[in-house]
Amino acid sequence: MKIQGKMFIWLSVFILAVAVVYGLWSKEPAGTTALFLAFGLCLMVGYYLAFTARRIDTLAQDNKEADVADEAGELGFFSPHSWQPLLLGLGGAFAFASVAIGWWLMYFSAPFILVGLFGWVFEYYRGENRTQ
Template identity: 40%
Template sequence: MKVEAWIFVICTVFLVLVTPAYWFVTDAGDSGADWTGTSALVMTTLLTMMVAMYLGFQAKRMDARPEDRKDAEIADGAGELGFFPPYSWWPLWCGAALAVMTFGVAVHAWWLFIIAGMLGAIALCGLVYEYYRGEHAH
């Protein structure tokens, strides 16, 4: 986790340096030319700092993983890596429902938005409860 925390610390430092430079180059201070980009960079800086702090705190609380230790062997990383879900059609239907909802808003067809929202709710329930029924039930 320490490596991941350092990656986000480096990104935060980069953004701390780039944000004032962007603000100065776009002349947002005098004429208000581009507050949008400056605001986006400030928020991105704060978000990367938040992730870096979280990963740093978690790295202190965790035991060192094999990839974090300099004296680790390849065999130290052997074993189960975690749970990986099998194939699923539910994300496709969730994405399709969201696409139709967005299309309904774009063309001011609220009836289409409502129908797609109901179908999206069904698809989301199917995605959430996928491992409670069927062949992949736990």
Template identity: 40%
Template sequence: MKSGAKAMYAIGAFMLLMTIIYILATNFVQEDGYLGKVEWAGITGLALATGLSFMLGGYLHFTEVRCDILPEDWEEAEVADKAGTLGFFSPGSIWPAAMAGSIAVLGLGIAFFHYWMIVLGAALLVFSVAKLNLQYGLPKESH
């Protein structure tokens, strides 16, 4: 098992322990003369975080089996072993800013519960994501 899966399994085990402690702590705290009042919001959040950590650990476990050994899993690795080209990032692209604006419109629509703004933000987000992904994949238009 490689380092990514181990880290996520460790986080999942920690979250499971914290969930159990939280359940016991909230169950045995007396508030307003009532003992054993269950606090569902915190329990649900911690349980979902635990499940997500284990799901990510399982995904990394199954996908890392098919990969070659990575420098972080090799004990004699140097920092330079991980160096190299990470990818191509377009410095002049406007589409990341357009995506941020689309997310802002969508978030404001959700926050104020305006259906027209939610639809507009979602449409703008789909359009800007498509343009970002296809900005170098489409042929140039000739005039």
């Protein structure tokens, strides 16, 4: 994670330089603002990765003499099947379409978003995990 943190911090420095040059040269506010926001986002991600890298053990990607197999193993739990992302995606698509079509479409997309979001968050709070 140290390498990724350094990469994002250096990328943010580059984007800052480009934003300053672009802002002075073009005097166009939208692109300049977008570049400064990209600088801020890269800086936040780089700081987070660098801060987290100091708190955890050294990973195989930080060791120059590590093999690819050193990082092998279980990555975590991923849900094998879930319909909730589909509902959330449809609701989000309708919500973004409501900007172009009409705000009335937001009333139809809100239930999809709410059911998809709550269903996804509480998907595994059934059976033995359920709180009484």
